[in-house]
Amino acid sequence: xxxxxxxKAKKVARPAAGSRAAAPAVKKTAPRKxxxxxAKPAGAKAKAAAPKPSKRKPAAPKAATVRTYSPDxxxxxxxxMARWMREDVDRSKAKMPLRKAEFTTDSGIPIPDLLTLADRxxxxxxxxxxxxxxxxxxxxQSTMYRARxxxxxxxxxxxTPQDTNARxxxxxxxxxxxxxxxxxxxxxxxxxxxxxxxxxxxxKEGVAISTLKDFEILFDGIPLDKVTTSMTINASAIVALCMxxxxxxxxxxxxxxxxxxxxxDMLKEFIAQxxxxxxxxxxxxxxVDMIQxxxxxxxxxxxxxxSGYHIREAGATAVQEMAFTLxxxxxxxxxxxxxxxxxxxxxxxxxxxxxVHNDFFExxxxxxxxxxxxxxVMKERFGAKDPRSMMLRTHAQTAxxxxxxxxxxxxxxxxxxxxxxxxxxxxxxxxxxxxxxxYALPTEDAVTIALRTQQLIAYExxxxxxxxxxAGSYYVEHLTDxxxxxxxxxxxRIDEMGGIIRAVEEQYPQKEIAESAYRFQxxxxxxxRIIVGVNAFKSDRAAPIDLLKIDEQVAHEQVERLEKxxxxxxxxxxxxxxxxxxxxxxxxxxLMPPVLEAVKAYATLGEVSDVFRKxxxxxxxxxxx
Amino acid sequence: xxxxxxxxxxxxPGLDGHDRGAKIIARALRDAGMEVIYTGLHQTPDMIVSAAxxxxxxxxxxxxxSGAHMTLFPAVIDLLKQRGASDIRIFGGGIxxxxxxxxxxxxxxxxxxxxxxxxxxxxxxxxxxxxxRA
Numbered sequence: 001x002x003x004x005x006x007x008k009a010k011k012v013a014r015p016a017a018g019s020r021a022a023a024p025a026v027k028k029t030a031p032r033k034x035x036x037x038x039a040k041p042a043g044a045k046a047k048a049a050a051p052k053p054s055k056r057k058p059a060a061p062k063a064a065t066v067r068t069y070s071p072d073x074x075x076x077x078x079x080x081m082a083r084w085m086r087e088d089v090d091r092s093k094a095k096m097p098l099r100k101a102e103f104t105t106d107s108g109i110p111i112p113d114l115l116t117l118a119d120r121x122x123x124x125x126x127x128x129x130x131x132x133x134x135x136x137x138x139x140x141q142s143t144m145y146r147a148r149x150x151x152x153x154x155x156x157x158x159x160t161p162q163d164t165n166a167r168x169x170x171x172x173x174x175x176x177x178x179x180x181x182x183x184x185x186x187x188x189x190x191x192x193x194x195x196x197x198x199x200x201x202x203x204k205e206g207v208a209i210s211t212l213k214d215f216e217i218l219f220d221g222i223p224l225d226k227v228t229t230s231m232t233i234n235a236s237a238i239v240a241l242c243m244x245x246x247x248x249x250x251x252x253x254x255x256x257x258x259x260x261x262x263x264x265d266m267l268k269e270f271i272a273q274x275x276x277x278x279x280x281x282x283x284x285x286x287x288v289d290m291i292q293x294x295x296x297x298x299x300x301x302x303x304x305x306x307s308g309y310h311i312r313e314a315g316a317t318a319v320q321e322m323a324f325t326l327x328x329x330x331x332x333x334x335x336x337x338x339x340x341x342x343x344x345x346x347x348x349x350x351x352x353x354x355x356v357h358n359d360f361f362e363x364x365x366x367x368x369x370x371x372x373x374x375x376x377v378m379k380e381r382f383g384a385k386d387p388r389s390m391m392l393r394t395h396a397q398t399a400x401x402x403x404x405x406x407x408x409x410x411x412x413x414x415x416x417x418x419x420x421x422x423x424x425x426x427x428x429x430x431x432x433x434x435x436x437x438x439y440a441l442p443t444e445d446a447v448t449i450a451l452r453t454q455q456l457i458a459y460e461x462x463x464x465x466x467x468x469x470x471a472g473s474y475y476v477e478h479l480t481d482x483x484x485x486x487x488x489x490x491x492x493r494i495d496e497m498g499g500i501i502r503a504v505e506e507q508y509p510q511k512e513i514a515e516s517a518y519r520f521q522x523x524x525x526x527x528x529r530i531i532v533g534v535n536a537f538k539s540d541r542a543a544p545i546d547l548l549k550i551d552e553q554v555a556h557e558q559v560e561r562l563e564k565x566x567x568x569x570x571x572x573x574x575x576x577x578x579x580x581x582x583x584x585x586x587x588x589x590x591l592m593p594p595v596l597e598a599v600k601a602y603a604t605l606g607e608v609s610d611v612f613r614k615x616x617x618x619x620x621x622x623x624x625x
Numbered sequence: 626x627x628x629x630x631x632x633x634x635x636x637x638p639g640l641d642g643h644d645r646g647a648k649i650i651a652r653a654l655r656d657a658g659m660e661v662i663y664t665g666l667h668q669t670p671d672m673i674v675s676a677a678x679x680x681x682x683x684x685x686x687x688x689x690x691s692g693a694h695m696t697l698f699p700a701v702i703d704l705l706k707q708r709g710a711s712d713i714r715i716f717g718g719g720i721x722x723x724x725x726x727x728x729x730x731x732x733x734x735x736x737x738x739x740x741x742x743x744x745x746x747x748x749x750x751x752x753x754x755x756x757x758r759a
Contacts, residue, residue, distance in 0.1 A: 184642055200639065
């Protein structure tokens with residue numbers, strides 16, 4: 001066996017430099033110099049690789065095809081390491097035992113005593129690639145933040161549309177580069193402000209929206225061809241997108257010029273966030289209608305933001321967040337393909353959304369591993385040909401669930417570390433949470449600190465100047481590989497169950513998440529997991545912070561406006577439009593055109609949602625815990 | 626006769642779907658030997674009160690993250706009163722600002738557990754304040 005391996009190694013070693021999967025020894029620098037020199041006259045490319053024909057070691061020619069470390073070097077390191085373990089580590093442990101018997105990441109991935117060059121031998125060079133190249137481990141763009149910083153997108157929405165409009169304008173004046181809208185619970189669940197289920201919730205967790213009139217106020221004075229807007233809405237996303245289109249039309253902005261994202265990820269709603277109107281299958285059908293409509297008419301729009309954020313916040317580990325989210329993505333792609341769409345027609349517009357939690361390196365690895373898995377899945381499983389179909393682009397948000405009510409100013413530091421991880425992981429846009437969000441929606445001052453945190457990272461820390469700075473870190477690469485492996489195991493398990501929709505119906509991800517959440521809580525309570533200010537380093541001195549309060553007046557104002565709109569609209573037109581929505585829902589026509597017509601006639605968000613309830617029934621989940 | 630197990634209804638009123646806390650509490654109370662009924666999401670005060678009476682519970686624990694606590698707690702307490710079930714104790718938790726806690730207690734909420742509370746604190750509180758029945 002051993003001899004076989006040697007002879008094989010010899011065979012591949014001979015074609016040497018430049019050959020794929022070969023292992024040119026680090027020692028043998030001479031033969032590698034030659035081709036680099038020879039390539040020099042080839043022009044600009046070669047010049048870039050080796051700026052001066054000096055004695056300096058040339059950069060690896062045509063990287064990604066060359067293995068950097070030789071097996072010999074690795075063997076030497078492994079031998080060294082064995083001695084080090086025996087002599088140094090064991091001796092040290094005898095003198096001073098380790099703080100823990102076993103170190104793991106927050107997801108439970110074991111962390112060895114040390115990783116070395118020897119561990120890199122397991123790595124396949126094709127898994128790494130270059131930035132902007134398959135499998136995008138190192139980032140979706142070749143130049144990353146050297147060309148353009150990530151979008152600083154602060155999620156905002158509260159009270160009346162006037163309140164949120166003012167907050168939008170403030171954020172734009174402070175340097176945010178994209179808007180992000182939070183809707184209140186009634187809007188998210190498909191109820192108008194005057195519905196009994198809306199009692200006490202109007203404008204509380206986001207902006208209150210019932211009709212197109214509210215959207216007109218929300219985006220008043222904001223040119224929709226100049227900003228990109230993200231809308232965090234799912235079950236009633238189709239209504240929100242149609243209202244946005246209608247407002248743009250009134251501003252004279254055509255569909256094809258609208259840029260932005262609508263979250264519209266219903267699978268993760270059933271898994272984690274639990275905002276729904278109808279059940280998984282009709283809900284996914286509406287999502288696919290929207291993907292198809294956007295593909296045909298809105299080339300700059302992201303029709304779904306496949307979100308791990310809520311899955312994580314509900315208690316998933318980083319591995320579970322990544323795996324379930326990618327499985328959701330696979331689910332949408334499968335449904336679109338079933339609809340007869342060509343994967344390269346819609347996949348480039350799919351985008352993702354990660355949570356960024358505390359375990360710094362694991363979070364960075366998550367971004368990298370997710371990009372790699374998605375690229376491979378799109379290429380190998382779905383036969384995508386367009387590189388943009390394989391490129392995972394993502395928004396990220398620091399972990400709300402990691403913030404503590406105790407010693408709230410500590411949250412600024414937590415958020416800064418998480419934001420840094422997102423940037424080192426290569427995010428395309430970022431929201432940083434505010435220090436007061438365990439109590440209420442953030443005040444303007446708190447939001448400003450959160451935004452400044454991103455600006456400090458972007459303009460002062462220097463991390464914007466380098467692409468994928470942690471590539472080649474033994475630890476980060478090891479974690480990236482481990483996360484890929486563990487993520488793929490989950491994806492395979494879900495495939496075996498018959499796909500993600502089936503798994504969701506069987507509550508498989510839900511149960512896995514509840515299990516992890518409970519485990520986490522027990523670790524905290526047993527003191528195995530320290531949360532500064534909560535179960536350690538407590539202080540009695542309360543740090544008072546200002547809180548944003550939403551007046552009950554908001555609900556009255558909203559209901560009043562809703563009544564006025566209803567009194568002034570053409571009832572016959574509303575009825576006719578809603579009938580068309582129902583016909584499309586019962587049949588197979590795309591729902592976007594009739595919903596657009598309905599909202600333009602000032603049909604309410606609740607009325608359109610009621611049509612869905614009538615056709616498919618209100619979804620309810622059993623009380624599993 | 627042995628004391629019957631404490632029966633607790635864990636409820637998620639309103640539209641907010643953040644059920645991580647509610648599920649953890651439900652499980653911790655069950656692990657502490659109580660009988661726990663979890664309502665599931667999106668319950669109206671009326672549904673919660675009906676379930677509490679039907680299930681003959683000793684207490685209702687409500688988890689509210691949406692900011693609607695000043696509306697939803699009083700609604701449940703009023704309904705319990707109307708139906709002659711005000712012996713059922715009410716406790717709760719979630720995103721509830723400190724200023725609102727004394728107000729809620731005045732309205733009849735027995736205890737509020739804020740973020741960072743340990744499940745064991747809640748178990749201890751229940752044992753100390755909710756008498757078991759034979």
